[in-house]
Amino acid sequence: MFSDQRSKRIVFVSHCILNQNSISDGTADYPGTNASVLKLLMESNVGIIQLPCPELLCLGLDRGDICGGERDVVVENTRIRHQLENERSRETLHRLVDQILFQIQEYIKNGFTIVGLVGINRSPSCGIETTSKNDQEVCGEGVFIEVLKNELARNGIQIDMVGIKALEPNEATLSIQRMLHQS
Numbered sequence: 001m002f003s004d005q006r007s008k009r010i011v012f013v014s015h016c017i018l019n020q021n022s023i024s025d026g027t028a029d030y031p032g033t034n035a036s037v038l039k040l041l042m043e044s045n046v047g048i049i050q051l052p053c054p055e056l057l058c059l060g061l062d063r064g065d066i067c068g069g070e071r072d073v074v075v076e077n078t079r080i081r082h083q084l085e086n087e088r089s090r091e092t093l094h095r096l097v098d099q100i101l102f103q104i105q106e107y108i109k110n111g112f113t114i115v116g117l118v119g120i121n122r123s124p125s126c127g128i129e130t131t132s133k134n135d136q137e138v139c140g141e142g143v144f145i146e147v148l149k150n151e152l153a154r155n156g157i158q159i160d161m162v163g164i165k166a167l168e169p170n171e172a173t174l175s176i177q178r179m180l181h182q183s
């Protein structure tokens with residue numbers, strides 16, 4: 001079964017790596033996609049799954065405040081973080097994570113390799129190594145990643161996760177290459 005041309009290797013990426021239009025006002029670094037990350041993944045023959053954008057789905061494209069783009073990024077990110085922690089957002093995050101978990105379990109059950117997940121550092125939602133909290137960039141995970149990691153752990157699944165920043169392309173390439181070569 002599934003012994004056709006597919007690589008059976010999967011990488012999950014944060015939504016805005018493929019679609020910068022989803023990102024909060026004032027923080028897009030590319031017109032469309034992060035092409036260097038996309039190229040690297042395409043060349044390594046992995047299937048690419050675009051994660052949902054949790055902020056867009058919980059708070060809308062303007063993140064619930066049309067003036068958000070006027071604030072300092074970490075200040076606005078802290079406001080967004082608080083909004084993601086309310087009950088309504090939590091419910092949405094759990095619904096999103098359930099769908100991701102289902103896909104991961106299906107691939108694992110059928111002998112595929114989940115090579116890893118590429119998130120976005122400093123994001124209050126998708127940060128892996130760093131996130132925004134208390135108006136600063138701090139070590140730790142975004143709220144969405146936290147929920148996802150907890151659900152994965154509850155189901156005995158561990159996935160390699162790396163965080164990147166659009167304006168640090170060399171570091172991003174090295175982190176993703178390490179992830180690709182580890183599995």
Ligand code: SF4
Pocket residue numbers: 014015016017022023024052053054055056120123125126
């Ligand atoms: S980092 Fe996450 S929440 Fe922010 S735009 Fe990208 S996918 Fe959406």
